[in-house]
Every structure is written in structure tokens, then in C-alpha cells.
Amino acid sequence: MKELIRKLTSISSPSGREEQVRAVIKEEIASSVDEIYEDKLGNLIAVKHGGKTKVLLAAHMDEIGIIVTDIDEQGFLRFGNVGGINPQRLVGQRARFTNGTIGVFGVEKLEENEKLTLSKLYLDIGARSAEEARQKVMVGSVATYYHEFCDLGDRIVAKALDDRIGCAILIEALKRVTKPQNDLYCTFTVQEEVGLRGARTAAFGIEPDYGIAIDVTGTGDTPEAERLAIKLGHGAAIKVKDNSLITHPKVKDLLTGLAVKNKIPYQFEVLPFGGTDSGAIHLTKEGVPSGVISIPCRYLHTPSEMVDMNDVEAAVRLAVAVMETKLD
């Protein structure tokens, strides 16, 4: 599974431009599902039949990134953010465009106490002129962090584990499930990082009876961290609340019951910020009882996100348990 995660996280596919990661996922799951299709926004929807109840399981394919807004005469690029990019974290980092072009983030000289904002940053792709830059990129080109996957043993580090880890979990669960008891709509969504957009149109088309997102969540287990009762390696997190969702009691009880029954380590999550695809799914049409299986993840939205493979395994088992439990 680590190899799959390495493969998925090494792709640059920011929100709205998910073609490359979609192609890889499609190939990975083709033989495990009954039907695959894409919708107008680019969501990849894989169906596996097994019962009357429709369960939408969602993991988002997109990652945060940047988009070029200006190319100056010297060939430096200016850019806007795609999703939640913190300017403080960019200086000295590298970016990779979807066509493979590499660049380095630089910063203008700041006045004393001046706030670092995105407009003070630029991207240097080694071009000597605007003309040379334009041979590689254009206004509207997108890039992501460029950082290698590292295997630290139980724990792994990579960019875009948010939410390629969710994609990997969903792929793995699809491969492991032997007796699906529901109609499974495993949806690899687009544009989550810019406002849960893909999940919204996907759910509208699918009309599911239940929605489960698989996504990362923060932790509070690092030195002087913001308070959060979530720890790496303490199991899959069952979300109770974030800014986009208060988990439907039925779904919370379902996930908790399955974790207890199958001896899957779990922890409860009350996140005072953030949102996941389930935020969009549960408000679809006449309402969809929804919840989230979260994977604790340190250093969110940085080039070095870290998860624990034991939590990943717990999340896979919990997802498989949902797939193999007859819901009404």
C-alpha cells in the first residue's frame, strides 16, 4: 500500500486540474468495480453493486497548489493560491507544474514587521525572460509543492497526503471488499480544497442514502500544539463535528459500532474548524445522513504531511466494514 501512496502523492494535481491523478486511480480500480464514469466537473465515480441502499464513499483527488497570474519581463511568475496555502510556508520551497516544470518560491525584500502576503512572493523557474518563461508556463498554469515521499517506518511523510491517503484507503478497501452489502458509489472527488465543489455535484447525481467522506484531520500531539484531542497512531478518527458537518447520530453510531465490533482502534474528533466532502454531501437534495472517517495527519497543508500506517489500516478496515454491512 505504501507504493500506491508513493505513486499517488508524487503526482501534481491541484484543484480543478485533476486529470493526472484521475488517470492513475482509474487504472488502479478498473478491475475491482462494476462500472466507472466521470461527471461534468471531473469526479471519478466507481460503482460496485451489492444491495439496495446507496452509500457514497468520497475521497478527494485534488490537492492545494498555486496558479500563475502574471509573468514579468525578467521571467518571474506571480501567482494566486488554489486552496489553503500559507505564504509563510512557501519561501524556499519548490513547486512543480503539471507539465513537470520546476520552480522555486522567492520573496521580495520585506520592510521591518511587514506581513508576508502572497503578493510579496514570486516563483522562479530559471527563465531569463518572459519569452523563455512562456515556453514552459502561461498565465493560468498550475503547480503544487514538489517534495518526495519518505518512508519512516510506521509513519510516512509526503505532500498531498491530504487527501491522496483517503484515495489510497478507498482504493485498498475496494480491492479488499468481498461481499458488498450496499450499492457502493466510491467517488474520487475534485475541487474539495476550494470549497467542497466536486462532492456537491457528484452527490446530486448519485442521490445516495448515506455519505461517508474519507479525509485527513489535524492532531494535537506535537510540542505546544493547538489543543486537539487527536493523536497520531491512536486509530481512525470518527468525526463528530467540524465547520461543515455535525455527524448524523445514526452514522456516528454505525461507525462506532463497527469499530467496536471489529476491534478497530478509533478516536472521536471534534474539530473547531475545517470541512470535508460530507459537508456538501449531507445537504444534497432532501438531505443525506453523513459522516467522516478521518485519518490523523500532522503538518497539514505543508509539503511534509505525516500519517501513521496503523491509522491508515484502521481506516481501511472501517471502510470495508461499512461496505460489508447491510444498511437501510
Added chain:
Amino acid sequence: MNLETLLTELSNAAGISGREDRAAQIITDLFTQGEGVQWITDFSRDRLGNIILRKQGQGPHPPRLMLAAHLDEIGLIVSEIDQGFLRFSTVGGIDQRVLLGQEVIVHGRENLPGIIGAKPPHLQEPEEKNKAVKLQDLMIDLGLPEEKVRALVQIGDPVTFRRDCCALKNGLYTGKAMDDRAGVVAMVDCLRRLKDLHHQAEVAAVVTVQEELGVRGAFVSSYGLNPDLGIALDVTHGEMPGLTEYEAFKLGKGPVIVTGPQVHPQIFKTLKEAAEAANIKYQVEAEVTPRGTDAYALQIARAGVATGLVSIPLRYMHTAVETVSLKDLTETSRLLAEFIMRIDRAFVEGLKCY
């Protein structure tokens, strides 16, 4: 049905956003076993928990009206068990300054009384006194040993204010969840009035959930019902020192009929006409943002719904001492009934004629 009793019971019932079941039970009992059975033709609950109380209209194609008043209240949710004390997060917009020294109920395996403690003034540094307390520095004390707390409470358990409803002078009532249980009571009272009236419109009175988290219940219920027109019933700010005349309304002087982008001009006008014809005193509020009430969701359901908004003046919103006038509730219910009597096919067809 006694309105004071219903208001008291509802205000006392626990029901933070997304966990409205105990408050919902009161409405369910009234309309499935109580007096309310005779006032409606159909009772249902949708998948997110909205309660839909329907009363049929007359004629072959009755206009379809949706009323919405939200059941959920603001509150707290347990986020961490820290050496037997509970850390918490907020549900809905709570001013952290009002939390200090409040009594709460933690709804764990059983209802547990708790206290949000305050550091005594003696132990505070002089500069601390001048600052508002931060949410992360507050904790709930259950007075129980840690093992007992862990056995009874889980992360994610809801917490409500422990504050029973009580009558003040001049027909004012104060409680923890008048926003928007007052609106629910007015809507229920309107259904009671409609029992003996012959109205053309089919009425779907929706007791909505999760309003305080972004009018979520109203989004799905208005999509599901797909009405011709809708009226949201909520509360607005009551007059108090520090608020100007145009941003706060008088308690006991009747319902507030709202105009603004979320309100259809014809519905605004007809609400005023209905009030005038029935000698109902009313106040008018202009609201520039469409957000903040169920009307926000109602108006943009599917291909659009002609929407109105009626508010009940309420003092000290989003605190444990929300205060309303019972008279405003009955006058609001009367206004709604009068408005409903004016809805016919022609009125509804006119709503698309701009």
C-alpha cells in the same frame, strides 16, 4: 394547549444543532398523541430530522406554502476530557464572555450538571481582569473523579445551558433557547388557529434543524417540499441599552415584518395588509443581507421560492437569558393565520409577475 407551558417545555428541552431529538420529542408527542393530531393531516420527519407538519388545502391545485421555524439552539460540545475536566467547542455563534460562571448540563450517558468555572478575582493578575476570557481557557467541572467522567462522558457529547424558563413582569418570558423555540411556538399556535379555518393553501409547517450552523435543515426541507412560497419565522434583536432604534425592536409591540433581498415584495406587502386588516400591531425591519435565517435557504431552493420573513423581538440573543414577550408570539401566530387566509391561486401566480 397552553402556550406558556409549551414555550417553557421547549425552552427547557435540550437540542443543540444536529442533536435536536429531545426538543423534537415534545413536538412529536403533541402532533402524534396530543391535541395537535387534529390540527394536521400528516406528520413526518425527514432524513436530517426536520419535522414536517402538513395541513391540506382546498381545491384541486392548492397553493403550497412552507413555514419554517428552527428547533435547534446554540450550545457546546465536548472536545476533550482533560484530567476529569471537560474542554469544549461551541455550536453556533456563542459569545465566550457569557460562558463564565454558567451552569450547564452535559448530555452524556446521563444528564450531568456542570459548572464553567471562573478563576477567582483574588488569583488574577491585574491585567487579566481587563481582558475577555478565551474559549480555550474555559473548562466544565462536573465535580466527579476522572474515571467516573470517562465512564459517563465521550468526546462529542452535547452540552446545554442549565437554565429553566421563567416568567418576568408584563408577560415576558426568559429562557435559554427562545431563539427560535419562540418561533416554533408561534408556528404551532398558527396550526391550532387554522383548524377551524377554510384556507386554500396547503400548509407545510417545518420545524427545522441545524439553523445555527448555516440554515442546513432549511436547505434540504425546502428542496424536498419545493413550495410555491415560504415564510421563515425567527427572532430579531429586542431593544436594549446600547442598540439604536433602527437595529432593535420593541418587545410587546407585535411581530416584525422584514424587508430585504431575501423577501419577495408581494409577500412583504401582503403581510402588512393582513396585519392592518386584523388590527395586529407590527414593526418593520430592513435587512440588507439575505443571510442568517431559514429564509436564506428557502428563497434559493431549486428554481427559486417567493419568501417572506417574520421575526419576534428578543432581547439578549445567543445568551442563556433570551427574553421574549408572549403577546408577540400570539400576535405572530395570528398574523400568519391571517396571511394564510389571503393565499389563493391568483396570489401565487402573481408572485412570478415582476
Added chain:
Amino acid sequence: MLLKELSELNGVSSREEAVRSYLRGRIQDKVESIYTDHLGNLLAVQGSKKPGPKIMLSAHMDEVGLMVVGIDSSGLLKIKPLGGIDERVLLAKRVVIGEQRIPGVIGAKPIHLQEKEEREKPVKLSALFVDIGARDQKEAEEMVQIGDVAAFDVKAEEFGDRLFKGKALDNRVGCAILLHLLEKEYAFPLYYAFTVQEEVGLRGATVAAYGINPDLALVFEGTSAGDLPTAKKHQQSTRLGRGPAITFMDRTVIVNQALLDRLVETANEAQIPFQWREATTGGTEAGAINLTRTGIIAGTLSVPCRYIHSPVSVLSLDDFENTVKLADAFLKSIERKGLPA
């Protein structure tokens, strides 16, 4: 002149009557059918029976303005903004209120009576009021009601070299573009949406798109141009005179790549100048339309406007004409090649 007439009409968000009835008059003989919905969107259809994809063209009728929220005992009107208005531009402006177009002024404390530090600070909205000359509350209430809206009182006119000045060019310029396109004929069904309440949250487009359910939507807008010496090049977003601005991404939408490719290809083939909207801030109705139902491919073409959301915005007439040309060429490309894919 069309733009002048449109600019001088008042249509503050949710009070678009004057604009709607003007547009209805201009288009009713030119379309197959015309209707309004529960929010007041004006929707017109051409060629509903034609084969081919259903295309929606959208431009919002509303403009930012002020709403009267209270009348004080001296007869002054308390106001709040409808839509995003920088309150610093309000000082010492003329407005007209309501359908009766009652004139009023937004007063300002004379410089003589200000403390020195007052001048350094923006005036807060809560300190602003409109004076219609009423003697007291009673007289004011005879003319103005709570909920009435005020729009800037500005004459629109040609200005400088091929420029045009007026209020509400965001988005009467979009309405004007739709009127020009209505004169032409295309081989597929076209839905023209003149929408309401864009400035208070894309509300008209949200319900219009749901009702129409098109295969593709194109939104026309006036967008901010920052081509001033005080702005650095990479913060200018768009520039006057460089042609229609194409949005690749903003706060509300990431535009489909195939649609962008087709727009660029079309502009190049027809030799119409265009510019990228070099910013990712702001939003247009394309965002709301994009997320309707199971997703609708939607993009935005904008005419750059300086000083947007103020009483005096400025656009280039060449940009306006080139936007019509690009839109026309794009629609013709659909006739020849189908939808971008």
C-alpha cells in the same frame, strides 16, 4: 446610447424593477418567449426547438447601493449597504431614493469642525446618513419607507479617448452585451438570463441556472481594472483597452480547461484581442452556475472597469465591442464544432 440609458437606470440588488422593465421593452419582440421567476430574474428564450446544446448567457441587472434601515426624529435616513461598497466612497455623494427617485445627499462633517486625527480615519457607516431635506421624521416618512433603496445619482457619458464613464457599469455592460447578442441568430437553443441579486450572493443566477439547466453557461461581467500607476503590474488584474478579460480561476470557480482553450482559439482565429484576468480574487455567477445540479460548465467574459462599485466607473468602448465580438465568435464555434470537450 444603450450603455448610457442602462447606466442611468437604478437597480440596486433586489430592487431591479427599472432595469427589468427597460430590458423587457427592448427584447420582447426579438425573442420566442420571455418570463420572470420568483426572484425577479428576467429570462428570455430563442430557438427552444432547435437541435443542439442548450446555452445560457447571463448578466446581472443589479448594482450595489444603499438601503434605508431607519428614519431618525430629525428626518435623516439611516442607511446600510446592499452589496460590497467601500464606505469611504460614500462621503458627499448625491443619491436618489426609491421608485419616485427622491433626491438626497450623504452629508459630511465640514473640515473646519474636524479634529486633526478625524481626517486620518475613514468615516464609519454608522455615522453616515442621507439628508432628503425633510423637516422631521413625519415628513420623511411621507416620502420614504424603511426598505427603500438609494442609488448613486450620476450622469453617464463618453469620456476621454473612447472611454465611457458612469455608475453601475458592473454590470449594465453585461446587460448591453446580451442585448447585442440578441440581435443575432444561432443554430441552437439560447437562454438569456438577466439576473437579480448578484451583488448580495449570486442569488438570481443560482435559481435561474437550476430552472434552465443548460449544457453550458457564459457569464458577462464588468470586472475591476487596476491599471493605475499606484498598482504594481502583477496586481492590476485587468487593463483597459486590451480586450475582453477571460477568467481562468476566481474565488468561486476554476474554469474548465476545454472551455478556456476554445475561447483562446476562437479569439486567435478571429483576431480579437483578449487578456487574462490576472487575479484569482472576486467571484461571478459562473461560480453558482458551475455547481448547479450535477455541474454545469460555466465561464466568464468581462469588460475591464476602473473604480468598480463606486459612483464613477470607467470602461473602454473598444473592450465592450470586442467582448461582443468574442462572444459571437465563440457561439458560432459551437455551431461548427459543438461544445468544447
